[in-house]
Amino acid sequence: MRLRRSMMFIPGDSAGMLSNSYIYRPDSVMFDLEDAVSLAEKDTARLLVFNTLKANLYGGIETVVRINGVETPFWEDDLDMAVRGGVEVIRLPKTESVADVKEIENRIENIEKSCGRPIGDTKIMAAIESACGVVNAVSIASCTPRMIAIALAGFDYLVDMQTSRSSGSEPELFYARAAVLHAARAAKIDAFDVAYGNVNDEEGFLREVAIAKNLGFNGKSLIHPRQIELLHKAYAPTTGEVDHARKVIQAAKDAEEKNLGVVSLDGKMIDPPVIHEAQRVILLSDHS
Amino acid sequence: MKIKQRGIAGTLESSDILVVVSPDDGNEVQLMLQSKVEKQYGAAIRQLVTETLEKLGVTGVAVDVKDQGALDCVIRARVQAAVFRAAGENKVNFEVVS
Numbered sequence: 001m002r003l004r005r006s007m008m009f010i011p012g013d014s015a016g017m018l019s020n021s022y023i024y025r026p027d028s029v030m031f032d033l034e035d036a037v038s039l040a041e042k043d044t045a046r047l048l049v050f051n052t053l054k055a056n057l058y059g060g061i062e063t064v065v066r067i068n069g070v071e072t073p074f075w076e077d078d079l080d081m082a083v084r085g086g087v088e089v090i091r092l093p094k095t096e097s098v099a100d101v102k103e104i105e106n107r108i109e110n111i112e113k114s115c116g117r118p119i120g121d122t123k124i125m126a127a128i129e130s131a132c133g134v135v136n137a138v139s140i141a142s143c144t145p146r147m148i149a150i151a152l153a154g155f156d157y158l159v160d161m162q163t164s165r166s167s168g169s170e171p172e173l174f175y176a177r178a179a180v181l182h183a184a185r186a187a188k189i190d191a192f193d194v195a196y197g198n199v200n201d202e203e204g205f206l207r208e209v210a211i212a213k214n215l216g217f218n219g220k221s222l223i224h225p226r227q228i229e230l231l232h233k234a235y236a237p238t239t240g241e242v243d244h245a246r247k248v249i250q251a252a253k254d255a256e257e258k259n260l261g262v263v264s265l266d267g268k269m270i271d272p273p274v275i276h277e278a279q280r281v282i283l284l285s286d287h288s
Numbered sequence: 289m290k291i292k293q294r295g296i297a298g299t300l301e302s303s304d305i306l307v308v309v310s311p312d313d314g315n316e317v318q319l320m321l322q323s324k325v326e327k328q329y330g331a332a333i334r335q336l337v338t339e340t341l342e343k344l345g346v347t348g349v350a351v352d353v354k355d356q357g358a359l360d361c362v363i364r365a366r367v368q369a370a371v372f373r374a375a376g377e378n379k380v381n382f383e384v385v386s
Contacts, residue, residue, distance in 0.1 A: 015304035015362045043372065043380070044297050047365040050382060055361035077380070084382040115383070 005219035011036035012045035028062035053085035095126035129156035137183035154194030236288035248278035295374025305358035323355035
Protein backbone atom coordinates (compact mmCIF):
# COMPACT_ATOMS: atom_id res chain seq x y z
CA MET A 1 0.00 0.00 0.00
CA ARG A 2 1.45 3.36 -1.02
CA LEU A 3 0.21 6.79 0.00
CA ARG A 4 -0.56 9.10 -2.90
CA ARG A 5 -2.07 12.16 -1.23
CA SER A 6 0.12 14.82 -2.76
CA MET A 7 1.62 14.92 -6.24
CA MET A 8 3.58 18.14 -6.60
CA PHE A 9 4.32 19.59 -10.04
CA ILE A 10 7.90 20.73 -10.61
CA PRO A 11 8.77 22.50 -13.87
CA GLY A 12 11.39 20.37 -15.59
CA ASP A 13 13.44 23.39 -16.58
CA SER A 14 13.72 24.86 -13.07
CA ALA A 15 17.12 23.95 -11.65
CA GLY A 16 16.24 25.51 -8.30
CA MET A 17 13.00 23.62 -7.81
CA LEU A 18 14.47 20.34 -9.04
CA SER A 19 17.33 20.77 -6.58
CA ASN A 20 15.30 21.66 -3.51
CA SER A 21 11.72 20.37 -3.67
CA TYR A 22 12.39 17.07 -1.92
CA ILE A 23 12.57 18.96 1.40
CA TYR A 24 8.79 19.46 1.33
CA ARG A 25 8.24 15.67 1.38
CA PRO A 26 5.28 15.27 -0.98
CA ASP A 27 4.20 11.67 -1.56
CA SER A 28 4.97 12.04 -5.27
CA VAL A 29 6.82 14.58 -7.39
CA MET A 30 5.90 15.16 -10.99
CA PHE A 31 8.71 16.55 -13.12
CA ASP A 32 6.89 18.38 -15.88
CA LEU A 33 8.20 18.40 -19.43
CA GLU A 34 4.90 19.53 -20.92
CA ASP A 35 3.06 22.79 -20.24
CA ALA A 36 5.57 24.22 -17.77
CA VAL A 37 8.45 24.06 -20.27
CA SER A 38 8.77 26.36 -23.28
CA LEU A 39 9.49 24.91 -26.71
CA ALA A 40 13.00 26.42 -26.58
CA GLU A 41 13.89 24.60 -23.35
CA LYS A 42 12.51 21.10 -23.99
CA ASP A 43 16.05 19.81 -24.58
CA THR A 44 17.56 21.31 -21.42
CA ALA A 45 14.59 20.25 -19.30
CA ARG A 46 15.06 16.65 -20.40
CA LEU A 47 18.73 16.73 -19.38
CA LEU A 48 17.95 18.40 -16.05
CA VAL A 49 15.28 15.85 -15.18
CA PHE A 50 17.47 12.96 -16.35
CA ASN A 51 20.40 14.02 -14.15
CA THR A 52 18.09 14.75 -11.22
CA LEU A 53 16.63 11.26 -11.48
CA LYS A 54 20.09 9.71 -11.65
CA ALA A 55 21.22 11.72 -8.61
CA ASN A 56 18.48 10.06 -6.54
CA LEU A 57 17.66 13.27 -4.63
CA TYR A 58 14.09 12.13 -4.06
CA GLY A 59 14.66 8.95 -2.07
CA GLY A 60 11.38 7.68 -0.61
CA ILE A 61 9.30 10.05 -2.77
CA GLU A 62 7.59 8.59 -5.83
CA THR A 63 9.01 10.09 -9.03
CA VAL A 64 6.73 10.87 -11.96
CA VAL A 65 7.59 12.47 -15.30
CA ARG A 66 4.85 14.17 -17.29
CA ILE A 67 5.82 13.70 -20.92
CA ASN A 68 4.54 15.77 -23.82
CA GLY A 69 1.43 14.43 -25.53
CA VAL A 70 1.57 11.80 -28.26
CA GLU A 71 0.45 14.43 -30.77
CA THR A 72 3.73 16.36 -30.29
CA PRO A 73 7.23 15.67 -31.68
CA PHE A 74 8.65 15.49 -28.12
CA TRP A 75 7.06 12.52 -26.39
CA GLU A 76 9.39 9.82 -27.68
CA ASP A 77 12.52 11.64 -26.50
CA ASP A 78 10.79 12.39 -23.18
CA LEU A 79 9.99 8.73 -22.72
CA ASP A 80 13.47 7.57 -23.68
CA MET A 81 14.98 9.94 -21.11
CA ALA A 82 12.57 9.12 -18.31
CA VAL A 83 12.69 5.33 -18.58
CA ARG A 84 16.49 5.30 -18.90
CA GLY A 85 16.68 7.76 -16.00
CA GLY A 86 14.83 5.29 -13.79
CA VAL A 87 11.60 7.20 -13.21
CA GLU A 88 8.91 5.21 -11.42
CA VAL A 89 5.85 6.55 -13.25
CA ILE A 90 5.14 8.15 -16.63
CA ARG A 91 2.23 10.60 -16.61
CA LEU A 92 0.54 10.70 -20.00
CA PRO A 93 -1.30 13.99 -20.58
CA LYS A 94 -4.58 14.37 -22.45
CA THR A 95 -5.34 10.65 -22.46
CA GLU A 96 -8.45 10.04 -24.51
CA SER A 97 -8.37 6.37 -25.40
CA VAL A 98 -6.77 2.99 -24.76
CA ALA A 99 -4.86 3.47 -28.02
CA ASP A 100 -3.01 6.45 -26.48
CA VAL A 101 -1.89 4.30 -23.56
CA LYS A 102 -0.95 1.31 -25.72
CA GLU A 103 1.24 3.49 -27.91
CA ILE A 104 3.37 4.62 -24.99
CA GLU A 105 3.23 1.23 -23.29
CA ASN A 106 4.78 -0.42 -26.34
CA ARG A 107 7.48 2.22 -26.50
CA ILE A 108 8.23 1.90 -22.78
CA GLU A 109 8.66 -1.85 -23.14
CA ASN A 110 11.15 -1.38 -25.98
CA ILE A 111 13.18 1.10 -23.92
CA GLU A 112 13.11 -1.17 -20.87
CA LYS A 113 14.47 -4.03 -22.99
CA SER A 114 17.12 -1.77 -24.45
CA CYS A 115 18.39 -0.38 -21.13
CA GLY A 116 18.04 -3.51 -19.02
CA ARG A 117 15.14 -2.47 -16.79
CA PRO A 118 12.75 -5.29 -15.90
CA ILE A 119 9.77 -5.36 -18.25
CA GLY A 120 6.81 -3.73 -16.53
CA ASP A 121 8.96 -1.83 -14.02
CA THR A 122 7.91 1.58 -15.37
CA LYS A 123 4.36 2.43 -14.35
CA ILE A 124 1.85 4.69 -16.09
CA MET A 125 -0.56 7.34 -14.85
CA ALA A 126 -3.17 8.62 -17.29
CA ALA A 127 -4.30 12.23 -17.03
CA ILE A 128 -7.89 12.72 -18.11
CA GLU A 129 -8.38 16.20 -19.54
CA SER A 130 -11.38 16.01 -21.88
CA ALA A 131 -14.95 14.80 -22.17
CA CYS A 132 -13.72 11.96 -24.37
CA GLY A 133 -11.21 10.93 -21.73
CA VAL A 134 -13.86 10.95 -19.01
CA VAL A 135 -16.22 8.83 -21.11
CA ASN A 136 -13.41 6.32 -21.78
CA ALA A 137 -12.02 6.40 -18.23
CA VAL A 138 -13.06 2.84 -17.36
CA SER A 139 -11.25 1.26 -20.32
CA ILE A 140 -8.23 3.55 -19.87
CA ALA A 141 -7.90 2.72 -16.16
CA SER A 142 -7.97 -1.02 -16.74
CA CYS A 143 -6.06 -1.40 -20.02
CA THR A 144 -2.64 -2.33 -18.60
CA PRO A 145 -1.14 -3.64 -15.37
CA ARG A 146 1.30 -0.73 -15.59
CA MET A 147 -1.52 1.71 -14.81
CA ILE A 148 -1.22 2.76 -11.15
CA ALA A 149 -3.45 5.84 -11.13
CA ILE A 150 -5.56 8.20 -13.15
CA ALA A 151 -5.63 11.93 -12.59
CA LEU A 152 -8.34 14.37 -13.51
CA ALA A 153 -6.96 17.62 -14.96
CA GLY A 154 -9.53 20.35 -14.53
CA PHE A 155 -8.38 23.25 -16.68
CA ASP A 156 -8.44 21.60 -20.11
CA TYR A 157 -11.47 19.51 -19.17
CA LEU A 158 -13.55 22.58 -18.34
CA VAL A 159 -12.52 24.28 -21.57
CA ASP A 160 -13.59 21.16 -23.46
CA MET A 161 -16.91 21.23 -21.60
CA GLN A 162 -17.39 24.90 -22.54
CA THR A 163 -17.64 25.98 -18.93
CA SER A 164 -15.39 27.44 -16.25
CA ARG A 165 -14.48 26.93 -12.60
CA SER A 166 -17.01 28.07 -10.01
CA SER A 167 -16.62 28.20 -6.27
CA GLY A 168 -18.55 26.24 -3.66
CA SER A 169 -19.41 22.64 -4.50
CA GLU A 170 -18.05 22.90 -8.06
CA PRO A 171 -20.95 21.19 -9.89
CA GLU A 172 -19.13 21.58 -13.22
CA LEU A 173 -16.57 18.97 -12.05
CA PHE A 174 -18.93 16.59 -10.28
CA TYR A 175 -19.58 14.16 -13.14
CA ALA A 176 -15.94 13.98 -14.19
CA ARG A 177 -14.78 13.46 -10.61
CA ALA A 178 -17.31 10.71 -10.02
CA ALA A 179 -16.60 9.01 -13.36
CA VAL A 180 -12.82 9.08 -13.02
CA LEU A 181 -12.98 7.92 -9.42
CA HIS A 182 -15.30 5.01 -10.25
CA ALA A 183 -13.03 4.00 -13.12
CA ALA A 184 -10.05 3.99 -10.78
CA ARG A 185 -11.79 2.02 -8.07
CA ALA A 186 -13.15 -0.54 -10.55
CA ALA A 187 -9.59 -1.04 -11.83
CA LYS A 188 -8.19 -1.11 -8.25
CA ILE A 189 -5.89 1.83 -8.91
CA ASP A 190 -5.48 5.28 -7.34
CA ALA A 191 -7.12 8.56 -8.34
CA PHE A 192 -5.86 12.14 -8.15
CA ASP A 193 -8.16 15.13 -8.06
CA VAL A 194 -7.51 18.34 -10.03
CA ALA A 195 -4.90 20.95 -9.12
CA TYR A 196 -6.07 24.13 -7.40
CA GLY A 197 -4.55 27.09 -9.22
CA ASN A 198 -4.85 29.94 -6.72
CA VAL A 199 -2.01 29.26 -4.30
CA ASN A 200 -2.94 32.25 -2.11
CA ASP A 201 -6.50 31.03 -1.52
CA GLU A 202 -6.06 28.63 1.39
CA GLU A 203 -9.77 28.54 2.18
CA GLY A 204 -10.74 27.66 -1.38
CA PHE A 205 -8.02 25.03 -1.55
CA LEU A 206 -9.17 23.34 1.65
CA ARG A 207 -12.78 23.43 0.47
CA GLU A 208 -11.75 21.60 -2.67
CA VAL A 209 -9.61 19.14 -0.69
CA ALA A 210 -12.67 18.30 1.42
CA ILE A 211 -14.71 17.58 -1.73
CA ALA A 212 -11.99 15.31 -3.11
CA LYS A 213 -11.44 13.51 0.20
CA ASN A 214 -15.14 12.93 0.81
CA LEU A 215 -15.63 11.56 -2.69
CA GLY A 216 -12.76 9.14 -2.08
CA PHE A 217 -9.82 10.49 -4.07
CA ASN A 218 -6.41 9.34 -2.85
CA GLY A 219 -5.11 12.88 -3.19
CA LYS A 220 -4.60 15.88 -5.43
CA SER A 221 -2.19 17.25 -7.95
CA LEU A 222 -0.48 20.27 -6.38
CA ILE A 223 1.24 23.26 -7.93
CA HIS A 224 2.91 24.83 -4.88
CA PRO A 225 4.85 23.42 -1.89
CA ARG A 226 2.70 25.32 0.61
CA GLN A 227 -0.27 23.17 -0.41
CA ILE A 228 1.44 19.96 0.73
CA GLU A 229 1.18 20.37 4.49
CA LEU A 230 -2.40 21.69 4.23
CA LEU A 231 -3.38 18.65 2.22
CA HIS A 232 -1.64 16.15 4.48
CA LYS A 233 -3.31 17.65 7.54
CA ALA A 234 -6.71 17.50 5.86
CA TYR A 235 -6.17 13.83 5.03
CA ALA A 236 -4.91 12.98 8.53
CA PRO A 237 -7.25 10.62 10.42
CA THR A 238 -8.72 11.66 13.77
CA THR A 239 -7.50 10.19 17.05
CA GLY A 240 -10.71 8.16 17.27
CA GLU A 241 -10.21 6.75 13.77
CA VAL A 242 -6.61 5.78 14.59
CA ASP A 243 -7.61 4.14 17.89
CA HIS A 244 -10.31 2.11 16.16
CA ALA A 245 -7.92 1.12 13.36
CA ARG A 246 -5.35 -0.13 15.88
CA LYS A 247 -8.04 -2.26 17.57
CA VAL A 248 -9.09 -3.73 14.21
CA ILE A 249 -5.50 -4.62 13.31
CA GLN A 250 -4.88 -6.12 16.75
CA ALA A 251 -8.06 -8.20 16.43
CA ALA A 252 -6.95 -9.44 13.01
CA LYS A 253 -3.53 -10.32 14.41
CA ASP A 254 -5.05 -12.18 17.36
CA ALA A 255 -7.36 -14.16 15.04
CA GLU A 256 -4.43 -15.09 12.80
CA GLU A 257 -2.37 -16.30 15.77
CA LYS A 258 -5.28 -18.41 16.98
CA ASN A 259 -5.87 -19.74 13.46
CA LEU A 260 -9.40 -18.37 13.46
CA GLY A 261 -11.09 -17.90 10.10
CA VAL A 262 -13.34 -15.15 11.35
CA VAL A 263 -12.09 -11.89 12.85
CA SER A 264 -14.31 -10.16 15.36
CA LEU A 265 -14.07 -7.00 17.47
CA ASP A 266 -16.49 -6.15 20.30
CA GLY A 267 -18.80 -8.90 19.11
CA LYS A 268 -18.91 -7.67 15.50
CA MET A 269 -17.44 -9.57 12.55
CA ILE A 270 -14.67 -7.74 10.67
CA ASP A 271 -14.38 -8.24 6.92
CA PRO A 272 -11.05 -8.05 5.03
CA PRO A 273 -11.99 -4.63 3.51
CA VAL A 274 -12.34 -3.25 7.05
CA ILE A 275 -8.87 -4.55 7.94
CA HIS A 276 -7.49 -3.07 4.74
CA GLU A 277 -9.08 0.29 5.57
CA ALA A 278 -7.63 0.12 9.09
CA GLN A 279 -4.16 -0.42 7.60
CA ARG A 280 -4.70 2.61 5.37
CA VAL A 281 -5.72 4.74 8.37
CA ILE A 282 -2.58 3.72 10.26
CA LEU A 283 -0.44 4.50 7.23
CA LEU A 284 -2.08 7.94 6.93
CA SER A 285 -1.55 8.53 10.64
CA ASP A 286 2.12 7.53 10.46
CA HIS A 287 2.71 10.03 7.63
CA SER A 288 0.68 12.97 8.97
CA MET B 289 31.55 15.38 -30.32
CA LYS B 290 32.52 18.29 -32.58
CA ILE B 291 31.81 21.80 -31.31
CA LYS B 292 30.61 23.81 -34.29
CA GLN B 293 29.12 26.96 -32.75
CA ARG B 294 28.49 28.70 -29.47
CA GLY B 295 26.12 26.79 -27.21
CA ILE B 296 24.49 28.25 -24.10
CA ALA B 297 22.50 26.53 -21.36
CA GLY B 298 21.36 27.48 -17.89
CA THR B 299 20.52 30.69 -16.05
CA LEU B 300 21.94 33.01 -13.42
CA GLU B 301 19.19 32.07 -10.96
CA SER B 302 20.05 30.65 -7.56
CA SER B 303 20.94 26.92 -7.60
CA ASP B 304 21.58 27.10 -11.36
CA ILE B 305 24.65 27.55 -13.51
CA LEU B 306 25.15 29.31 -16.85
CA VAL B 307 27.40 27.43 -19.24
CA VAL B 308 28.70 28.86 -22.52
CA VAL B 309 30.59 26.50 -24.79
CA SER B 310 32.50 27.87 -27.81
CA PRO B 311 34.83 26.36 -30.43
CA ASP B 312 38.52 26.91 -29.68
CA ASP B 313 41.74 26.16 -31.56
CA GLY B 314 43.70 23.11 -30.53
CA ASN B 315 42.67 20.14 -28.44
CA GLU B 316 42.58 21.75 -25.03
CA VAL B 317 39.69 22.67 -22.78
CA GLN B 318 39.88 26.33 -21.74
CA LEU B 319 37.74 26.60 -18.65
CA MET B 320 36.76 29.93 -17.03
CA LEU B 321 34.84 29.60 -13.77
CA GLN B 322 33.04 32.16 -11.63
CA SER B 323 31.24 30.80 -8.61
CA LYS B 324 29.92 32.20 -5.39
CA VAL B 325 31.25 29.05 -3.73
CA GLU B 326 34.54 28.98 -5.61
CA LYS B 327 36.71 28.85 -2.48
CA GLN B 328 35.00 25.74 -1.14
CA TYR B 329 33.96 23.97 -4.35
CA GLY B 330 35.90 25.56 -7.23
CA ALA B 331 38.20 22.56 -7.74
CA ALA B 332 35.29 20.09 -7.58
CA ILE B 333 33.25 22.11 -10.10
CA ARG B 334 36.18 22.29 -12.50
CA GLN B 335 36.70 18.56 -12.22
CA LEU B 336 33.01 17.82 -12.82
CA VAL B 337 32.86 20.10 -15.87
CA THR B 338 36.03 18.54 -17.28
CA GLU B 339 34.80 14.97 -16.66
CA THR B 340 31.45 15.74 -18.30
CA LEU B 341 33.19 17.14 -21.38
CA GLU B 342 35.51 14.12 -21.54
CA LYS B 343 32.60 11.73 -21.38
CA LEU B 344 31.05 13.48 -24.39
CA GLY B 345 34.38 13.34 -26.25
CA VAL B 346 34.71 17.11 -26.41
CA THR B 347 38.09 18.76 -27.01
CA GLY B 348 39.14 22.07 -28.57
CA VAL B 349 36.63 24.09 -26.64
CA ALA B 350 36.34 27.21 -24.49
CA VAL B 351 33.93 26.89 -21.59
CA ASP B 352 32.71 29.88 -19.61
CA VAL B 353 30.88 28.90 -16.43
CA LYS B 354 29.00 31.15 -14.01
CA ASP B 355 27.83 29.10 -11.04
CA GLN B 356 25.12 30.14 -8.61
CA GLY B 357 25.47 27.24 -6.20
CA ALA B 358 24.26 24.46 -8.50
CA LEU B 359 24.21 20.82 -7.43
CA ASP B 360 26.37 18.34 -9.33
CA CYS B 361 23.37 16.99 -11.25
CA VAL B 362 22.51 20.50 -12.46
CA ILE B 363 26.12 21.26 -13.46
CA ARG B 364 26.28 18.02 -15.41
CA ALA B 365 22.94 18.71 -17.14
CA ARG B 366 23.83 22.28 -18.10
CA VAL B 367 27.25 21.32 -19.51
CA GLN B 368 25.68 18.49 -21.51
CA ALA B 369 22.94 20.79 -22.85
CA ALA B 370 25.42 23.51 -23.85
CA VAL B 371 27.60 20.92 -25.62
CA PHE B 372 24.69 19.37 -27.53
CA ARG B 373 23.57 22.83 -28.60
CA ALA B 374 27.11 23.79 -29.61
CA ALA B 375 27.42 20.60 -31.63
CA GLY B 376 24.10 21.21 -33.35
CA GLU B 377 22.81 17.86 -32.08
CA ASN B 378 19.07 17.82 -31.51
CA LYS B 379 18.91 14.21 -30.40
CA VAL B 380 20.44 13.26 -27.05
CA ASN B 381 21.68 9.72 -26.67
CA PHE B 382 20.83 9.01 -23.03
CA GLU B 383 22.95 5.88 -23.07
CA VAL B 384 25.98 8.11 -23.59
CA VAL B 385 25.17 10.80 -21.04
CA SER B 386 24.22 8.43 -18.24
